[in-house]
Amino acid sequence: MNLNYRKDLDKMPSYDGTERDYRIKVNANESTLNLPPFVEERVITRLSRIAFNRYPNEEYSDLAEQIARNFSVDKSQIVIGGGSSEIIEKVFFAFGGSPDKKIVFPVPSFSMYKIYAKAAEGVAVPFELDENFNLDPDKFISAVKNSGANLAVVCNPNNPTGNALTVEQIEKIAAGIDCAFLLDEAYVEFYGKSAVNLVKKYPNLTVARTFSKAYGMAAARVGYMIAAPEVAKMIGKTFMPYHMNVLSLAAADIVYQMRDEFVPRIQATVAERKRIFDLLKNIPKIEVFPSETNFILIRSEKSEELNAKLESSGIGVRHFSPDAPGLKNCLRISIGTPTENDEVFAAIKKFVAEKLR
Secondary structure (H helix, E strand, C coil): CCCCCCCCHHHCCCCCCCCCCCCEECCCCCCCCCCCHHHHHHHHHHHCCCCCCCCCCHHHHHHHHHHHHHHCCCHHHEEEECHHHHHHHHHHHHHCCCCCCEEEEEECCCCHHHHHHHHCCCEEEEEECCCCCCCCHHHHHHHHHHHCCCEEEEECCCCCCCCCCCHHHHHHHHHHCCCEEEEECCCHHHHCCCCHHHHHCCCCEEEEEECCCCCCCCCCCCEEEECCHHHHHHHHCCCCCCCCCHHHHHHHHHHHHCHHHHHHHHHHHHHHHHHHHHHHHCCCCCEEECCCCCEEEEECCCHHHHHHHHHHCCEECEECCCCCCCCCCEEEEECCCHHHHHHHHHHHHHHHHHHCC
């Protein structure tokens, strides 16, 4: 049998989503808590009224209208997808498609950018952050222009480094480049400074958001984008009909209606991030990077041993492979509950005392 796969499919990098049954799971930037009880009750009630025999229709429209109303834009400017990851993938498809379509994005950043660029048959043009993971807007603008890019991408705050650009810096990039600009705001609720209003001023700007992080809906896979009407229309053409299921849409609609219920949790996560950051800074031989997200990035010369020690204790963090651009010896630690965070900190402190004296 001759199975003719698409050319270079065997060379396509893949995202490792394999999970272990960790006692403390702080490796995927998920919310450490399920939905607030009152929100969960409303979601379950809403799901009980779903007509499973019908294709999605009103549910997509209702959620899009609610999001549009919140940002004071037209509903035609909203596209909903399976997490912000699918939104990003479709943006890459829309602006990729041939070897002359260059896609510029920072490294280190979200690892899927490189994969999506290849899948979209565009050309990935990595832009290296400095030694402190900072992005210089002027240098980024120059890189975009010099490469003749068709799409520029920035994750803000950045994953996995945790740092962020100001809204003024984002605007400088939007104004300084002459191609499509995708702003990935997956973690913006923890930062509190969104550039989404710039969409009204810069038609080349598209903003992607997600329900997976701050709203604890990673299992449902819901994200959305806000863009100029014509951009949203064109990117919408890359989706299959009925690409969102009714269960996720209905649940997200309730969660978005009740998003104020999540504010105390977001504030608690930010407070915990600051507390743990201060504690980790006091551990010798551990480099800790500032964060505006729901995770913290650290660096240790014994990162592999540290990761193994944490795993043996039932603690799962994200350890980056030695060939991950700019992330050698780095571990990313999601913010869990105070008890979980204390245990992770104690384990790291003990490891350093024993192995890095």
